[in-house]
Amino acid sequence: MREEVFRLEQVSIPPVLHDIHLHLYRGEIVALIGLNALGIDELLGIFQKNAALHYGHVYCRNVLVNDYLGSNHSQNPVTIIERNSMLIETMSVEDNLFILRKRSRQHLIHSKLLGSQMQALLQPLSLSIEPKTLVKDISSFEKLVIQFLKASLAHSALVILRDISTFVSEVDLARLKPILTYLSQEKGMTFLYVCNHHQEAFHFASRCYLMREGRIIKHLYADQMTDAIINCYANEFTESVELSDRQQQYGLQSKTDALLKLDHLVYGNIDDLNLVVHKQETVVLLDSENLVIHQLFDLLGKSNQAYEGAIEYRNKPFRPSSRSIALVPPKPDMSLIFPQLSVLDNLLFTSDHKISNLWFTIHRRSALAGELEQKFGPHLAKKVPSDFDQAYRLRLVYHRLLLQKPEFICVVQPFASVDMYQRMELISYFDLFKQRGSSILILAVSLSDCLQIADRLVILKEGRVHHQLFRNEFSQYHGIAGSIPMQSKE
Amino acid sequence: MARRTYYLETRVVLLVLSLTILIILTLMLALLYRQDRITSPLFLLLIVSATLIVGFVSYYTLYLPYGRTKHIMQLFASGYTFHAIVDDKIPLNKEMVDLNKTLETLLNTDQIMNASKRQAQFLALQNQINPHFLYNTLEGIRSEALLAGLDSVATMTEALSTFFRYTISNVENLVSLQQELENTKNYFFIQQFRFGNRIKLHISFEGEQENEVLQYRIPKLTLQPIVENCIVHGLECKVGVGNLYIRVETSESRLFITVRDDGVGMQEDVLQQMQKKLSTRSFDYVKRDEHQGGIALVNVNNRIKLLFGEQYGLTVTSCVGVGTDVAISLPRSKGEEPPA
Numbered sequence: 153m154r155e156e157v158f159r160l161e162q163v164s165i166p167p168v169l170h171d172i173h174l175h176l177y178r179g180e181i182v183a184l185i186g187l188n189a190l191g192i193d194e195l196l197g198i199f200q201k202n203a204a205l206h207y208g209h210v211y212c213r214n215v216l217v218n219d220y221l222g223s224n225h226s227q228n229p230v231t232i233i234e235r236n237s238m239l240i241e242t243m244s245v246e247d248n249l250f251i252l253r254k255r256s257r258q259h260l261i262h263s264k265l266l267g268s269q270m271q272a273l274l275q276p277l278s279l280s281i282e283p284k285t286l287v288k289d290i291s292s293f294e295k296l297v298i299q300f301l302k303a304s305l306a307h308s309a310l311v312i313l314r315d316i317s318t319f320v321s322e323v324d325l326a327r328l329k330p331i332l333t334y335l336s337q338e339k340g341m342t343f344l345y346v347c348n349h350h351q352e353a354f355h356f357a358s359r360c361y362l363m364r365e366g367r368i369i370k371h372l373y374a375d376q377m378t379d380a381i382i383n384c385y386a387n388e389f390t391e392s393v394e395l396s397d398r399q400q401q402y403g404l405q406s407k408t409d410a411l412l413k414l415d416h417l418v419y420g421n422i423d424d425l426n427l428v429v430h431k432q433e434t435v436v437l438l439d440s441e442n443l444v445i446h447q448l449f450d451l452l453g454k455s456n457q458a459y460e461g462a463i464e465y466r467n468k469p470f471r472p473s474s475r476s477i478a479l480v481p482p483k484p485d486m487s488l489i490f491p492q493l494s495v496l497d498n499l500l501f502t503s504d505h506k507i508s509n510l511w512f513t514i515h516r517r518s519a520l521a522g523e524l525e526q527k528f529g530p531h532l533a534k535k536v537p538s539d540f541d542q543a544y545r546l547r548l549v550y551h552r553l554l555l556q557k558p559e560f561i562c563v564v565q566p567f568a569s570v571d572m573y574q575r576m577e578l579i580s581y582f583d584l585f586k587q588r589g590s591s592i593l594i595l596a597v598s599l600s601d602c603l604q605i606a607d608r609l610v611i612l613k614e615g616r617v618h619h620q621l622f623r624n625e626f627s628q629y630h631g632i633a634g635s636i637p638m639q640s641k642e
Numbered sequence: 643m644a645r646r647t648y649y650l651e652t653r654v655v656l657l658v659l660s661l662t663i664l665i666i667l668t669l670m671l672a673l674l675y676r677q678d679r680i681t682s683p684l685f686l687l688l689i690v691s692a693t694l695i696v697g698f699v700s701y702y703t704l705y706l707p708y709g710r711t712k713h714i715m716q717l718f719a720s721g722y723t724f725h726a727i728v729d730d731k732i733p734l735n736k737e738m739v740d741l742n743k744t745l746e747t748l749l750n751t752d753q754i755m756n757a758s759k760r761q762a763q764f765l766a767l768q769n770q771i772n773p774h775f776l777y778n779t780l781e782g783i784r785s786e787a788l789l790a791g792l793d794s795v796a797t798m799t800e801a802l803s804t805f806f807r808y809t810i811s812n813v814e815n816l817v818s819l820q821q822e823l824e825n826t827k828n829y830f831f832i833q834q835f836r837f838g839n840r841i842k843l844h845i846s847f848e849g850e851q852e853n854e855v856l857q858y859r860i861p862k863l864t865l866q867p868i869v870e871n872c873i874v875h876g877l878e879c880k881v882g883v884g885n886l887y888i889r890v891e892t893s894e895s896r897l898f899i900t901v902r903d904d905g906v907g908m909q910e911d912v913l914q915q916m917q918k919k920l921s922t923r924s925f926d927y928v929k930r931d932e933h934q935g936g937i938a939l940v941n942v943n944n945r946i947k948l949l950f951g952e953q954y955g956l957t958v959t960s961c962v963g964v965g966t967d968v969a970i971s972l973p974r975s976k977g978e979e980p981p982a
Contacts, residue, residue, distance in 0.1 A: 154849040156893040161953045161971070162921060164722075171921045173957045173969065177849075177893065207722045209953045214894055220717065221710065221726060370959050371900075371967060373889070384963045 154178065156214055157309045157342045158199065163208030168194045169366045172208070176310060176344065179336045183345040183353030183360040187385060189542065189571040191366030192346065196312055199230045199344070212309055231303035234314040235569075237295050238302070239287045245298055246270050246283035253306055273301050276338070277331050292442055293324035297331060304339055314346045317598040318482075318568035321442035322631050325352070325598065332356060348571055349600060350382045351635070389572050393604055398583050399637060402607055403623030408432060411466065411560055411591045418460035420447040423615035425461070429560070434582070434592040436606040438599065444615050445595040449564050453479050465560065475505045478558035482565050485545035488552075489537045496521050496532035498548055502556040527551065543574050550581040554588075561585060562593045567600035575601050599631050650711065651735035653704045660696050664689070707732040721922030723952055786835075801831050815949060819890070819897075820856035826865040826888070833873055841877050841884050848891035855890055857976050858897050861945050867938035868901045868956075868968050876905025876966050892974055899970040908960035916958050939968065946972065 155178040163172040168191040176182055186192045197203065198210060202218035203225060210218035212228050231238075239248045250266045267283040274281060279297055281290060290298070296316065303311045317325060335341045345356050353360055354377045362370040362385055370385065383390050408431040417425040421443040429435050439445040451458060453472055463470040465477070472479060481487045490498055500520060504510045510517065521532045528548070529535075537545050553561065566582075567575050582605040585592060594602050603609060603626050610620045611629075621629055626636050671685045711730055718727045728746045733739050786795045808825045823845065830843045847855050869886060877884030889900040908916070919940050943956040950973050960966040 154891070154893050156896065159896075162955075164921075171917065171957070173971070175893070175896075175898070207717060220713070220723075368959065370961065370964070371969065381964055384961055 157212070159209075159211040159214075160198065161209040161211075163198060163210060164206045165191075165194055165198075166206055167366070169198075172368055174361060174368060176342050178342055179340045180359070181332055181336050181343040181345060181357045183347065183357035185350055185353050185360060185362050186346070186348060187362060187364040187369075187572045189574070191363065194366075195363075196232065196314070196346065199310060199312065200228060200232065202226050202228065229307060229309045230312065231299070231306065231308040231310070232312045232314060233296065233299045233303075233316065235319050237287075238299060239295055241288040242286065244284045244286055245281055245290065248287055249273075249298065249302055249305065253302065273304075276334060291324075292319050293321070293327065296320060296324075296328070300331070300335055300341070304335065304341060308341070310342050310344060312344045312346060315348070315569045316345075317347060317349070317352055317600070318565055319442070319597070321597040322438070322440040322599070324442065325355070329356060348567075348569070348575070349635075350377075350379075350386075352598075386572055389576055392576055393579050393601070394635075394637065398579075401583065401586060402434070402605070402637070404607075412470070412593065413464040413467075414461070415464060416461035417448075417451075417458050417463065419451050419458040420444070421615045422447055422451075422458075425612075425616050427610060427617060429591050429593050431559075431591055432586065432589050433607050434586060434594070434605055435608045435610055436594045436596055436599070436602045437610050437612060438596055438602075439612045440597070441613065442597045444612060445564060445597060449479070449481065449562065449595055452562055453481075475502060475556060476559040478502075478553050478556060478561045480549070480553070480561065480563040480566070482568060484549045485542050488549045489545055491536060491538050493536070494533050495528060495535045495537055495540075495548065496524070498537055499524060499528070499532070499552050499555065502552055506555070506557065524551075542570075543577070546570065546574060547577060550578065554581065554584060557588060558590060560591050560593070562595065564595045565597065565600075566594060567602065579604055599629075599635075601635050603629075604635060604637055648732065649735045649738075650704065650708055650732060653700075653707075657696070657700050657704060664692055664696065667692075725952065798832070798835055801828050804828050805832060815861055816859040817862045818856060819858050819860055822860055822862065822865050823856070823888070825863075826869050829866050829869060830873075830886070837873075837877075839883070841873065841886065843886050843888070845888045846890070848889065850892045855892055855897075858892070858972075859975055859977065860897070860899075860972055861942070861949055864942050864946070864970065865899070865901065867942055868970075871938055872901060872903040872905065872966060872968075876903040876907070878905075880905045895974055897972040897974045899972070901968045901970070902965060904965040907962040907965050909962060913958065913960045920956055920958060942970075946970070 157176050157178050159175040160172050164170055172195065184192075184195075198205070198218070202210065202223050204223045205218060205220045207220045209216060209220075217226070217228060218224075239245075240252065243252070246263070246266050249270060263283075270281075270283045274297075277297060279294065281294055281298075287295065287298070300311065316328075320328065332343060336343060343356075345353055347353050350360075357377075358374055360372040360377055361368050362372065362382075364385075370381075372381065410428045411431050411433075412427075412429040414425050414427040425444070425448075427435070427437070437445065437448075452463065452470065465471070465474075471477070490501065493501070496517060500507075500510060500517065507516060507520075517533070524532060528544075528551075537548060540548075566578055570578065579601065582592065586605070592605070594606070596602050606623065606626075608620055608622055609626060609629060611618045623637065629636075668689050671680065671689065674680045675683070675685065711732060711734060714723070714726045714730055717723045728742050730742065733742065786798065805825065805828050808821070808828070827843065827845075830841075834841060865888065869888075872886055873884075877886065885904050887900070887902045889902070891898045891900075916939065920943050939956060939958065946955050954971050954973065957969045957971075958966065959969075
């Protein structure tokens with residue numbers, strides 16, 4: 153008989169959650185796909201903490217832990233694993249696993265014993281890490297596995313994996329499947345895999361919940377986990393991204409001048425990297441081992457000197473401070489927003505080279521505010537970005553780039569942790585950049601929807617270009633998470 | 643009879659009384675201090691402490707219980723719950739308790755249960771006398787007779803009589819899953835005479851031995867009305883073969899049955915109306931116009947909630963082009979009576 157680890161009965165927290173019915177059994181991997189982001193945070197919060205509910209019942213291991221009549225605000229045995237690791241970077245793996253846990257009752261540390269215990273835990277996962285290695289020195293994938301073991305040692309009823317493809321590479325995602333299968337089937341761990349892409353969810357999960365506008369809109373069993381069924385729920389995406397005329401602007405392989413050139417670049421894990429980005433071209437640089445993209449972005453952003461080779465922009469040394477270049481780091485809705493500035497100032501921040509005396513003349517800014525009100529709402533000069541949600545802030549960042557009109561844009565993981573509607577909006581922004589003649593370099597560890605806006609896919613291995621595919625060849629790439637444009641499917 | 647302090651009204655009176663005493667005490671002490679009968683200003687500390695204690699006690703004995711009672715009233719008003727208001731641990735006053743008792747009588751479970759059960763039987767009977775249903779069935783018999791295949795005529799007639807017998811007889815609330823599934827298969831069998839191979843039924847069991855699961859008790863006429871809804875609203879209008887899946891799964895305490903079809907699905911507004919009817923408690927549907935649709939699902943949902951509690955019942959999800967899922971959550975029980 154199957155053991156139920158969590159059950160939510162008609163849980164409601166208006167206006168974000170409505171009548172959520174969900175159950176999870178011991179030893180299974182269930183996916184939760186948010187077609188939009190509304191309610192996801194609150195739902196995960198309900199798993200973690202017994203906070204006040206408008207209505208509903210929450211059962212953990214078959215015990216009523218929370219309902220609408222009274223919430224004790226206690227914590228449930230749930231571990232959330234996301235981009236920000238719960239491990240302490242400056243401590244060893246062994247200490248993180250055994251010392252920093254609630255039920256650790258030993259007063260003396262037996263290093264040898266702990267070391268052997270750790271190896272015994274790692275051995276079935278085909279992973280080898282020295283116990284004394286500091287957490288900061290291990291890879292993202294190894295951190296992820298250590299967090300699984302930590303959750304297992306803490307007897308977590310549920311492990312929630314949130315958007316892990318945003319920090320774990322495609323190669324590592326493929327390695328993760330047998331590990332999750334082992335932990336769920338042999339150790340009885342239950343995983344809730346939260347992501348935005350169905351291909352990724354289907355790869356890992358045995359069943360799947362689809363959520364939109366704070367409601368569970370479909371419970372998919374294994375036989376229903378197909379692209380055809382998902383397309384019925386994501387028909388707006390299919391119509392606006394895959395079937396529309398926008399596809400025609402991509403994949404036109406005309407020879408144009410090189411805009412950016414990485415010439416025999418050597419830096420950190422980057423080993424003799426050669427790449428040319430042409431004018432008006434969108435290139436996706438897929439770092440399937442998650443080794444180099446952050447180093448490459450640092451190299452572009454901080455004007456660090458490469459050990460060898462050079463970065464050239466219009467046949468001159470690359471200068472990131474130029475207004476013709478825009479660099480977009482991960483999570484730009486946080487990192488590229490100035491919280492103390494108004495929405496209007498945030499929007500116009502990089503447009504001063506286009507409009508003279510922008511910061512000295514109020515009437516020019518007011519006139520621009522009037523134009524922008526249609527998209528961003530009234531009183532832009534009085535509102536700050538923190539008044540708005542992630543989708544608004546993301547729109548704000550990309551609209552600022554649109555006003556800046558850069559010739560070259562480098563973006564890291566643009567579709568990471570964004571829902572379907574935000575992805576649709578971002579795709580329309582990238583279409584506009586392309587129409588205005590910008591060249592775009594996308595640095596990614598997993599594809600998501602990057603190929604929808606790409607002319608060329610360049611795949612890196614061991615810090616150098618392994619091979620490249622043009623738009624009509626994209627179907628040859630078999631990744632775990634990512635949509636492929638219709639054109640290349642045909 | 644509960645103690646007087648049990649009521650929020652009494653607690654408010656006690657709070658007002660405490661505050662009045664506190665104010666009088668403060669004024670008296672201040673006066674004495676001014677007349678130099680008290681020299682130390684430490685009395686201020688005493689007053690502050692007393693105020694904090696009164697504040698602390700009233701937060702836990704007044705503010706929080708009031709918030710809870712208010713929340714329950716809101717849920718009652720919006721139809722989420724009926725019984726929480728009757729079971730309210732700290733009511734406003736004695737009159738409110740009396741009012742709740744009257745309400746409880748009005749909401750008498752047995753009476754509503756009987757009404758719901760009668761309606762379930764009525765809905766099923768209505769199908770029997772529904773001209774389309776009867777004509778289609780008779781047409782099937784006639785066709786078969788014309789073809790002189792007496793065996794199949796006999797089978798069909800037998801299925802029809804078994805269905806009638808199950809629906810009209812057996813007045814108990816709970817039947818075994820096996821009986822309910824047999825009746826559902828029987829109903830499906832009758833419908834197949836009309837639809838032929840256009841509709842297919844698939845039944846699967848997860849998590850426990852099939853013969854064990856079949857012994858669990860569920861309310862009578864739980865599955866057949868849902869299957870009927872799937873056929874009439876989902877599969878009948880579908881071009882091509884339509885599948886109906888019944889998936890039974892069990893956990894330590896629950897029995898989950900999912901009835902799923904791959905028919906035409908519901909429009910968003912229809913689905914939302916249906917979900918609202920299922921998520922709130924109301925017995926308006928008993929007197930509702932039959933053409934409004936979805937009565938059978940609401941009836942099944944309400945009977946389950948009346949029998950087992952408000953944490954059980956039906957949920958519906960649907961999408962045009964994908965089909966409709968009806969998930970039934972029930973307690974896992976082999977007993978004759980509903981579990982406590």
